[in-house]
Amino acid sequence: DAARPVPMHLLLGPRRRPSLCGELDSSQFLLDWRMHGAVASVGRRTNYNDRYNDLVADLPWILGSETEPVVVIHSNQRVSAAVLQSKEAQALMGPKAQELFQLPYLHAHILELLFEPSEQLAARHQQVLQAALMGRKKLMAIHFRAGNKSPNRWNDPPRHGMSDLDGFLACAQHVERTLKWQDNEVAWYLAADTAEVATSSMVNDLASRGKLAFLPAGHGDASIVHLDRSPLPLAVNGLTETWAQWLTIASADAVILSTSNFGVTAAEAGRVPS
Secondary structure, three states: OOOOOOOHHHOEEEOEEEOOOOOEEEEEEOOOOOOOHHHHHOOEEEEOOOOHHHHHHHHHHHHHHOOOOOEEEEOOOOOHHHHHOOHHHHHHHOHHHHHHHHOOOHHHHHHHHHEEEOHHHHHHHHHHHHHHHOOOOEEEEEEEOOOOOOOOOOOOOOOOOHHHHHHHHHHHHHHHHHOOOOHHHEEEEEEEOOHHHHHOHHHHHHHHOOOEEEOOOOOOOOOOOOOOOOOHHHHHHHHHHHHHHHHHHHOOOEEEEOOOHHHHHHHHHOOOOO
16 A cells, blocks of 8 residues: 555565476566666556545546556555446457456456465465364355444444344355355354454354354454554554455355455455355
């Protein structure tokens, strides 16, 4: 996020190109997007965080009139559809714009082309994933966003009340039965933006019988941060943990999600079936 920059190399690097033997070559990348030195200052940078309508209104200028060879757009909202459906993109790309718009899991393809997790993030993701699975075969990820339960960490409007949490868990149970999964084969992973979920009697009952994990266990709320709303000192402390939780949602076999880009993008990145 442009307003709260973080050391990206701690999280992501360019996707390495596999060698003929299938091993990853640390010197060869599918597309090295990193910019160094004076090259990093080339082009125009625009900040459209929380300004979706402004970005859409500016697309004729960005795609049709801007003379800079590189335009870096910072946004915390999904703008791909608006870009690909714009008249300017269709004029520049022809039928390819519509083909990309209709491509299933478009963002998963883009993410896999550009990025791979850093060693630190990949290691933490595996730790969280294995702890979430608890030795079971399948994972149901539940993303619960209360929104306004951490006022000292970020400002966000209310999303879901704590009374809604039981409904999320009931929905997970319904999905599990609909898919005809065996109870003892499926673990539930609860990713939430408030530690208050740990006070739920239903959460505690599920956790006590090894059905549900709410992580990071024992860490309190130190690693519960909002990637584009928490102040930088707080965000840095929880950065790797939050990304590991995002990757764990992406690794799930099914998801129950709040209306939030955090869970939605994770599910798409992981190609979780709808």
